[in-house]
Amino acid sequence: MINRKILWLFMLPGIVLYTGLFVYPALSGLFYSFTNWDGVSPSYDFVGISNYKESFDSIIFRKAFLNNIKFMIVVVVIQTIVSLVLALILAKNSKTSVFFRALYFFPAILSSVSVGLIWSFIYDPSIGLINTGLQHAGLEQLAKSWTGDAKIALYSIAFVQIWAHAGQMMIIFIAGLQAIPGELVEAARIDGATRLQVFRKITWPLLAPSAAIVISYTTIQSFKAFDLIFVMTDGGPNYATEILTTYIYHLAFSNYSFGLASAGSMIFLILLGILTFFQFRALRRDGATG
């Protein structure tokens, strides 16, 4: 016998909490995006879709969008390759592998604020590890202002993002690799297949579902990045590292353009929804064939 009333009672506190402090704010964000609210004053007017128009016309919004795309592509490509290579090296269980897996994974337990501060220290132009190290090695000409130079700042932060998360993605690849039957690889090797052939014909196709998970996760994760950039450059220098999330934050809390920022949030959510849609499609396809 199932007591439905009691079961709904079980769900009630969670429903109230989630509806009040998550669903309602999400919906009211949609509402505010059609107003000119500044976030503090008691009144506001409806302005239709002008916030959306203004967003698309804004040079900073476009710049932030492009930065998002650049950041995403760099992180997805490099992080996927790095985590795959690391997984191939550490897939076999041994004491050494277990140790290195834990080490590579370690940054994932640090706060993004800590990671950002650690790397601000490493990138510091005058006493940072990289520039001091280059100086010791007599390579001063390679020293740079890693997060202060508009040309490279975004990539410096992308590097930190990869440093912090590649180990986690490696774990997913290792799980995928360990699920591949060893006999399959052995049989192919006995039949004279080279290592490269084994990788291309056996390992890679069987690893495709893991790759799909890693790529789609990294895509979304890097697209909604906020913390590292907020901590390390706060969008600077001269908007070189401004991405959509920091753009929204600045609009709302530095410019008090709450309505405009809300429209930005909604556009951001739609973009994220498009990415998620492709993620589901990719995962489904690979789930069916893999």
Place this chain on the structure above:
Amino acid sequence: MKWVGRIIMILYGLLIAAPLYFVVVSSFKTSQGFYASPLGWPQPWSLQNFITIFQAQPMLQYFWNSARVTLFTVAIVLFLGSLISYAIVRLGGRLGKFAFAYFVAGLIIPSQVIMLPLYSLVRQLGWSDNLTALIFVSAAGLLPLTVFTLTGFMEMLSKEMMEAGSMDGAGEWKIYWRLVLPLSGPSLSATAAFLFVMVWNDLLIPLLLLNSTEKLTLPLALMQFRGEYVTDYTMLLTGVVITALPMVILFTFLQRFFVTGLTAGSVKG
């Protein structure tokens, strides 16, 4: 081929370990020692930064704030989340599916999207700068992921077993508390590990909700130190070490839960 792998393994190991090594070593340097030789060994090893930071800053207060927020948030999310998941699995059918979809829809919406309306809602309710409000707001945001994970696990438990329980006259609460929860141990602990890390390290929601110094959580305190110790990296890095310590200890002892929990949790989120 084999030694190429070894070399990559060690080089990447250095890439991860070197920054961490310098962080820890620098926290034991005096400020002068650090500027004289940023790369060198501490001369002498000094605990001064740790003493100073606890004297100059309400570190214990920050620590306590973070601990309270983390413990209560994780407890609330696990309790409410497991109740919901249990009810979804027991209800099954259309209603179960509908309730599941309602919660899981939240997975698509990151806190970056709801940060503005959340901020104004909390202000309107007069809940700004309140740790209890922070706990409930954080818990609400983590429910989708928790319900998703726990429902997936509980679906695999035998329905006949729950049915048999209720035939024997056990009420829903008893089946949930005595039967389903104990059997969900592995999934609960992996979820808990993930939630712990998420809440302890969170920046965005505390940033929106808190502002007075005595209320800050550790990540926010670090942001504040950055402003105060602009040029004094040794103090800043000492703060980083102290913030990371509890997670490092948990990670060392409960590595298995952390690796599976964080990886599974983050992929779904």
